Amino acid sequence: MTMLEVVVAAALCLGSVSAASLGPVLTEGGMVEGENHRVGLFRYMDVFKGIPFAAQPQRFEKPQPHPGWEGVLKATKFAKRCLQVTLTQTDTRGSEDCLYLNIWVPQGRKVSTGLPVMVYIFGGGFLVGGSMGANFLDNYLYSGEEIADRGNVIVVTLGYRVGTLGFLSSGDASGPGNYGLWDQHAGIAWVHRNIKAFGGDPDNITVFGESAGAASVNFQIISPKNKGLIRRGISQSGVALSPWAVNRNPRALAEEVAVKxxxxxxxxMMPCLKITDPVALTLAGSLSLHGSPSNPIVQNLLLAPVIDGDFLPDDPGNLFHNAADIDYIAGVNNMDGHIFCGLDVPSINQPLQPTPPSVAQELLVAFTKEKGPDAGAAAYREYSQSWGPDPSKATIKKTVAEIETDYIFLVPTQAALYLHANNSNTARTYSYVFSMPSRIPGFPSWMGADHAEDLQYVFGKPFTTPLAYFPRHRDVSGYMIAYWTNFARTGDPSKGESEVPAVWPTFTSTGHQYLEINNTINRDSIKQKLRTRFVHFWTYTYALMPTVKSSSAE
Structure with missing residues (x-):
């Protein structure tokens, strides 16, 4: 044995002897005990799985406090995800007993105290999703371990009701809706009350999420119900202003489910739905995922939050004053809309098959139908302006992807950033666009980052499964974890315990600066005015057009 090997062996032995671990932790419901394992030299991780933060929810009711337990709860297994349809929507999975959370606490030579806390809200269109155990094959996407270890923060993931049981609303007091948002709120409030015992700082909680989880983050920071609970928020590809984030006519869908x-x-109706078999209810809330240019899928995502006069007392655009002291990062992937395009316009991913310009026109007519045909024509002029007389196949396809990206994600996100910055008191606002090219084989050469492709980097998958990635993927993952955890610690993504490759400036309503995130971040990655012409068209020109009365009773 060489001298070096002796030293390393001794260090490892010392490490295991002096392993810092919380052991059993006293929470408001009782004692919980997780598992501790080593993640590096003098670095350990306490992991708690399946801690209940509320009682099993009553059907279409707000969550209630958990009654507690005797003895020590072994928090070593993930709970089931909330009852939901499978991806094929022909069956269900999960359980109604699903209001549990998971906690990752990084430890050094001593037990950690006063750590920033990051609470993750999963996405899935308010219809599916979960942060309990394997998401795909045996891979657990939402493991908080890499973020916790690399950024020295506590990471929490939580369950919330989705689909019919989480978001069906009668549109009146008999079934106000937003049960999934109340679940998220209950989880955040539990973390605020209990995280100190795990070594966290209850006054430094950052909520972050992607897609429907990103819109949820925005709802949580603008709801008056979270006063004093949340310090910062990060929305990745989704905000409360997204066209799919609020159902303004929930009664129609509730009646459809009731009939089924x-x-x-x-x-x-509501008393009957409350005693109906939960599996039948969940299946009755499945949504049509067969899109076309004239009937885009995004317009079928009807199980969503509602303006209930309680959690959301007003239109989301009028609630940003509630986030005046909450720092906020919001951004999109540069091809976020591509996932929808593949379903609405299949030819977009078939290199030999052209996508006719009329498809772009049809799509824009569908997105602008409440303002009539003139609005659709104006939008088409805007998007085809740079085509020239003979646009290539790739140009038309890329434009279709940009139309869906702008309408569904990018423009609403820019509008939310404006509102946040304009309503700010002490809060800071940051904007980004994620442009790491897709790793999915077979996509067209013009393809950028598709919806949800940022998640693998935020959760450090290039480090946990290194053989599946190249060094450039580890670079972008390291950058994102550094920015996200610095922000959670200080409110400034460029300042904290982690080094970053460029200083990310704040977004202001005059400066419009944003960071382009990929594996080559440098000073040139700080840019201004993200797709301003199209943002101006949708938020100003289009918004000012008069709404037309529908000829058919909808």
Missing amino acids: VGCPTDEK
């Missing part, structure tokens, strides 16, 4: 399960559609 044999309930009346009058005042007896």
